[in-house]
Amino acid sequence: MKKRILAAALACLLLAGCAPETTVPLEEEPAVDGPEIAYVPLDDRPDNVERVVYLAQSLGYRLAMPELADYRTALDGQPKNYDSLQCGNPWSLYTWVLDQEAEGCDRYILSLDQLHSGGLVSSRCVTEDEIPIPGGGTTSSSELMDSLLSALAQDENNVVWLLDSVMRLAPTVGYQGGTLEDYNALRAYGAVGRPALPAGDLEASDVRTLYQQDSGGEPLNPADFGLTEEQVASYLAARSRKLALSERMLHTVQCGGYEHFRVLIGIDDSSEEESIQKNEIAYLRSQLREGDALLSGVDDLAFKAVAKLYMAESGWDSQTVHAGITYFGGTEDRPACAYDYKPLNEIVEEHLEFFGVHQLSGGSGAADVEILVLTQPNVEGMSQTESDRRKKNAYTNLVDWMKTFRNRQVPVILIDASNGAYGNDFQQALTEEAELGYLLSYAGFLDMAIVTGTALSHGFARYAHLTRGETSDAEERAFARTLADSILKDFCYKHVVREDLLAYIRIDLGGDPNNFWAPEIDREAVLKRLESGMEQSTRKVLKNLERSKLIVSLDQSTGNCGEAKWGKIELENYRFPWDRAFEISMDIRLGAFEK
Template sequence: MKLRIVVLCWLLLAGAQAAQAAAIGYVPMDDRPVNLEYVADTARAAGETIVTPSVSAIAGRQRPGSGSRLWDWVFEQAAVSDAMALSADSLVYGGLVASRTHFASDAELLARLEKFRELKRRYPALRLYVFSTIMRTPKMSAGATEPPYYEKLGPAIFRITALEDKREVAGLSAAETAELSRLIGAVPAENLADWRTRRAKNYRINEQLQQLAREGVFEYLLLGRDDASPLSASHQEARHLQTSGAGMDASRYLSIPGADNLGMSLVVQAINDVNFRLPFVKVFYAPGVGGATVASYEDRPLAESIPQHIVVSGGVKADWVEHPDLVLAVNSPADGKTREANQPENVTQANPAVRTFVGQVCSELAAGRTVSVGDVSFANGADNSLLTLMKEAGILDRLAAYSGWNTAGNTLGYAVGQGMLSPFMPAGQRKKMLAVRYLDDWAYQANIRGQLYEEVVYPAGNDGQWLNALKPRVTKAATLKIRRFAAANLWPMTVENIWVEFPWNRMFELGVHIR
């Protein structure tokens, strides 16, 4: 961080002028809206030029991306870009899902990795911001986003890795040692070997990415801990990579929670860097456990991860600053336990902690500060009580940004990134970014998704993993509900200009579009 501050100060003192509408080349990890469309829309709303490869070359749910086409595009685009934010998962494996299912050899993977060196040799002045993931270790998985056997064996494999991680960290009891032996014997050897072999390959690639960062090939390297747990193979590898990455400054390399937030963070960092900006961010939490919260799907407390989310977006946490560029208001659960947004506990009646939190948000806004809300009280959706109270307070359209989706890391990456760029957005564009998040995180994830399961999906004998023939009916119902929600809860807008889609043919994610 000291290096970043010194360099930026030197440039400003030397009279450097901020680049205008810098050209950013961006390769996402797949074609889901949170990785592709929303990131590009955010940059463009802030007046930046961002270009992406053809969607047909980018990974979808059932197809890996075309590595050769993506690399051809990268080398072509490099000649006209000020910076590039590149997914190593896409360029090395073919995408995020492909990183968990590929059968490429070490030689094939290293040959693809070597193209980063070649890119820097050809374009030495090009700023390269590269992100990769530490392969996740989910407790369960469905819908072909892991190898086929994981749907059945996932819980056992997860528990095996949790015990192996604990064995290194704290040791195992006799009962746990026996449990580990029993589980290893119960999982077919060929399946466990396949899973471990792929993990080992990916781990070696991440080590090599660290080496490229040490060599100065990258302006920044960001490793995401995808769906990490405090004890798991992902956590174990993160510990080992922390050792191999020792000595690299946070201004050049970090590992943070999440995956789908990585593209947003590095695109925003690239924009901040080429425009010689260093946003100062003040952070406050809702009353209660606050920064000591370890959110679901993560392995570190918020107080450790939030400063990192700010750094990787090109800023610095600065609570002492009287006039920060951004205030990040974090709606953390009072008891430090994040629950699922579709559970009955997600009520609309605000408790005292939420009321105090909204009061502080209102005070910051009244003082003329730029405020972004990171809503991590629940996983996979917004806190109904928070949004209801912010609606009653009349501040929904006054925020710089809002985010409350999927994991805490996903939420914070967006809240920080969009919040940093919001001052450069016309009011109409800023409100459009807000509306998309409210309709996705609050309307759909926390409420309408569950309604659609009960009213349409389950009665049709579908489990929501593959909508197939049911997709048009679900899309029509979702569009109607989303429009009604917008009319009832958001500021005046033409709701007929809102439409939605299910881009991966499943209920989990929604694409929200506003014409």
């Protein structure tokens, strides 16, 4: 099976009209000529494809990926892969990985939800272990996994990152007939507290015995949640299958010969309540080896794996890196949203420990990197006037700190974990007053559960790369793309254009913003609306980036930063990867940097 290296991955990614089709490639860019990573993505959304591409390239890696149709997810009513598959193709992916091993690859990042189930969405509803083999016959997910891990373990030079997840509280709306009513009912069922696991050695079976009990040990009645016995049985069968596969994988890597394997598990959409996930999390955490991790967030797993792979190979583990952290808004002691399982500051601390970074108070002058985090505002019980004043103080203070660190040449990682609580004001203040292109990383787009992992993996990987000395032009341009992509999608799409599109699709086209095929709408009209909106909303942000300087070198002994001026930035080839308005993709063309 042919493998696809990065340039082709971006050029062929997905569709303007949103069925798979080839797009026109950009002008030829300088190529990254470093080691290759064989990567099986979680699915075909931008955070799992092009943004992983950018990050890997910015660190000098080339990323090899399977054919798109082998890992793409199609929502209900959308064109299928190979005319029959709504999800990825585990058998094809299995054989693709073995092909990479035969060709001499020795770096792997493998999403087990894709290899087991055909993607994250599919993993939430698959109840059987059977996998068809082309030409006839079947195998099972567990047998494929055993065979693949055993094959990769034969070469002690292989470095293998296995990415797994804790299943979220409910399946996906609009996939295999799932409705919003189903989602709400199953999420309510899953959010109920369960009895705590007994003490002692545990197995996955201990977790499953508590699935149908409330925290007091009483049986849960599906009818109390508007569910049937069949719906609950299917839901729990999917959870049980997924947990059993995770257990099997963890038991395998605990054996001799798997020391060069690393496991990274992400907690999918969650809850601070004592939900059905809590025992799963406790059990999985008890099975981890030193060097493995279980952290909040799933769509940022590949970012973390790429960053950690690079850090291990670049000598990061031998460095002592200090990060100053400052929160603005006053709610860091709470989850950033209703879908996270811990307070924001605890999740930040878990990620710092994962990356081996020491935490300091922000602004102490002793930090190598400063992390600025905007939380939701602590305005409960305040009048509207006082609330508005408190909000403005929070984000204006952050912007002032950012400018101060810029003047001192201190690298900054910026996290917007406010979940839209400040409207567009924060983004406007940053655009008008700050130098966005000087950041090490930024995250604020999409789910709050992944902003911490996204920002810190990109930021610390960039810092580690800068401390190694000169970087290539290809690496600099890949870094610029990932920073610009994150900023533009958050500032311009999420906070401006998407709101207009949601109303346009619902009111003018009579469609569903979550699926342009159910009912089928004029997708060309939606694309034109997107292009027009982005053309207007990106102007000021692009000007800010174009007049910015980016850090291109870092002398740890003196703290001095080498800088280069951003060149011209052009955006083109907008597309909706999943034919929904939730996220977009775009190509970013860059002019020459001026050092």
